[in-house]
Amino acid sequence: MAANPRTFADVQRTILSAHKESTVEDKMSFYDSWSDLYEQDVIFLDYQAPLLAAECLAAVMPEDRDQALVLDVACGTGLVAVQLQRLGFCNFHGVDGSEGMLELAQSKSMYQTLQKCTLGSESLPASSGGFVCMTTRTNTSNQLYKKQLQAVIEEMEQKGLWERVKVQEVEHWEKATSVHETKQDSKYISGIIYIYRKSRSQD
Numbered sequence: 001m002a003a004n005p006r007t008f009a010d011v012q013r014t015i016l017s018a019h020k021e022s023t024v025e026d027k028m029s030f031y032d033s034w035s036d037l038y039e040q041d042v043i044f045l046d047y048q049a050p051l052l053a054a055e056c057l058a059a060v061m062p063e064d065r066d067q068a069l070v071l072d073v074a075c076g077t078g079l080v081a082v083q084l085q086r087l088g089f090c091n092f093h094g095v096d097g098s099e100g101m102l103e104l105a106q107s108k109s110m111y112q113t114l115q116k117c118t119l120g121s122e123s124l125p126a127s128s129g130g131f132v133c134m135t136t137r138t139n140t141s142n143q144l145y146k147k148q149l150q151a152v153i154e155e156m157e158q159k160g161l162w163e164r165v166k167v168q169e170v171e172h173w174e175k176a177t178s179v180h181e182t183k184q185d186s187k188y189i190s191g192i193i194y195i196y197r198k199s200r201s202q203d
């Protein structure tokens, strides 16, 4: 097998290049350009989010997982669905703002539907999923997306469309690429998992 020509320093440069991007459009074109290398690059980061998100959802759905519908928000290339499938889930809908990431998710043939949707400028499609699974980093460079995500969540809660199931903060989300992003002496940045559920009145 050919050796991976990328190094942690390459991944670091790629991610730090995105820190200066300020608009949602900039962010989406960053992910479009990163999509082909994304899955191999996150291995360098010891990226834990997909596994932790899947375990978080599995913990609240101990049985009948094959019956559960899951809306995977900002699904990227589909790594959360890969982990969820390993735990017995099989009905996925995905949304993401990057066409490049969505194309790779599509190539996995795991999602019943995949839709382009940019949080912050477009409304989420009506959730056809019983559960809504969302994750984000909580480091300083990701505050814009975190705010956009929280605004969506608050709006859905206020409209009575979603109910909170579980919110889990995680200290070891992925390796930091900058010392300015970490708390104390940690080598990892933190993140958060939000599991919501479509309100029963919407069923």
Ligand SMILES: C[S@@+](CC[C@H](N)C(=O)[O-])C[C@H]1O[C@@H](n2cnc3c(N)ncnc32)[C@H](O)[C@@H]1O
Binding pocket: 024, 027, 028, 031, 049, 050, 073, 074, 075, 076, 077, 078, 079, 080, 095, 096, 097, 098, 101, 117, 118, 119, 120, 135, 145, 148
């Ligand atoms: C770090 S990746 C995570 C992808 C996937 N959930 C995973 O764990 O591999 C972040 C994803 O969020 C998407 N994203 C970032 N900002 C977004 C926004 N405002 N609206 C929709 N998607 C967004 C990106 O396109 C990217 O696919």
